[in-house]
Amino acid sequence: MANKITFIGAGNMASAIIGGLIDSGVEPSTITATAPNDNELATIKQRLGINTDTDNNAAVADADVVVLAVKPQIMRNVCEALRDSVQRQQPLVISIAAGLDADTIDQWLGGQNAMVRCMPNTPSLVGYGASGLYANAKVSDAQRDVATQLMEAVGIVEWVEEEALLDAVTAVSGSAPAYFFLMFEAMEEAAVKLGLPAATARRLAIQTALGAATMAQRSDKDPATLKQNVMSPGGTTERAIHHMEEAQLRTTIADAMQACADRAQAMATELSGK
Ligand SMILES: NC(=O)C1=CN([C@@H]2O[C@H](COP(=O)(O)OP(=O)(O)OC[C@H]3O[C@@H](n4cnc5c(N)ncnc54)[C@H](O)[C@@H]3O)[C@@H](O)[C@H]2O)C=CC1
Ligand SMILES: O=C(O)[C@@H]1CCC=N1
Numbered sequence: 001m002a003n004k005i006t007f008i009g010a011g012n013m014a015s016a017i018i019g020g021l022i023d024s025g026v027e028p029s030t031i032t033a034t035a036p037n038d039n040e041l042a043t044i045k046q047r048l049g050i051n052t053d054t055d056n057n058a059a060v061a062d063a064d065v066v067v068l069a070v071k072p073q074i075m076r077n078v079c080e081a082l083r084d085s086v087q088r089q090q091p092l093v094i095s096i097a098a099g100l101d102a103d104t105i106d107q108w109l110g111g112q113n114a115m116v117r118c119m120p121n122t123p124s125l126v127g128y129g130a131s132g133l134y135a136n137a138k139v140s141d142a143q144r145d146v147a148t149q150l151m152e153a154v155g156i157v158e159w160v161e162e163e164a165l166l167d168a169v170t171a172v173s174g175s176a177p178a179y180f181f182l183m184f185e186a187m188e189e190a191a192v193k194l195g196l197p198a199a200t201a202r203r204l205a206i207q208t209a210l211g212a213a214t215m216a217q218r219s220d221k222d223p224a225t226l227k228q229n230v231m232s233p234g235g236t237t238e239r240a241i242h243h244m245e246e247a248q249l250r251t252t253i254a255d256a257m258q259a260c261a262d263r264a265q266a267m268a269t270e271l272s273g274k
Contacts, residue, residue: 024127032052092143093105094116098119119169131173187201
């Protein structure tokens with residue numbers, strides 16, 4: 001693992017990854033996070049025991065890895081203000097911003113940087129993250145290993161060799177925790193209508209998702225077969241699944257994921273000015 005990691009931004013995604021890193025045994029004193037707001041930093045410092053700084057340049061000065069974890073809309077300003085420090089220090093730069101391409105961020109940072117683009121997701125906080133990674137030509141094999149180790153500390157890693165595929169990764173895993181949370185909300189609401197207390201419904205729905213995910217992960221059977229195994233002919237599950245298929249659930253999911261990937265691409269165009 002890298003000696004010193006600096007996170008520029010200390011919000012939802014950065015704190016999820018930092019929390020996961022610490023749980024996996026990374027020494028908190030090797031991690032620094034920055035944000036403009038002292039209160040936000042005091043909270044994360046108290047909770048995770050890491051170093052914090054309101055000065056991005058100071059935090060980059062001795063970093064081996066810099067993780068850019070600010071909103072895409074402010075990335076340009078943040079990077080341009082970091083240009084001199086990054087050019088001096090030459091760290092491995094990892095951007096987790098949706099959409100923005102490696103080349104654009106590299107240019108904002110002065111060019112010629114070893115850049116990894118990563119699309120993580122918030123379950124990194126509990127060690128069940130799923131990240132897609134892409135490296136530009138400046139990234140060495142050793143730096144690729146560092147990026148892999150960093151994100152494997154909080155979940156699974158898949159490398160893509162075509163940068164555009166990160167938009168598909170955003171659709172299938174980056175944004176996808178929200179799809180499952182929506183499903184939990186909908187199942188809880190429906191179960192309450194069927195008469196269950198909300199807390200009971202929530203517990204049962206979440207445990208069932210965990211069970212289904214664990215089975216799908218451990219089984220050598222594909223999801224279609226596992227689904228079929230639950231569906232007794234003429235039984236209850238068949239009725240429910242039939243209803244979902246009739247309501248075009250698959251099309252809804254495909255359309256939603258297409259909209260997600262399209263939005264990533266549109267954000268890149270809007271923000272890079274290309
Ligand atoms: N939330 C998610 O599920 C995922 C988010 N991402 C990406 O992660 C990035 C961060 O997203 P979130 O953590 O959700 O946003 P957030 O709003 O929770 O965090 C943004 C952080 O940036 C800090 N910040 C603002 N201005 C700054 C500056 N000038 N210098 C340093 N820090 C500054 C804020 O104080 C905050 O700590 C985005 O680019 C997003 O596309 C990627 C995958 C999943
Ligand atoms: O919604 C977003 O834009 C970010 C990127 C992936 C998940 N959250």
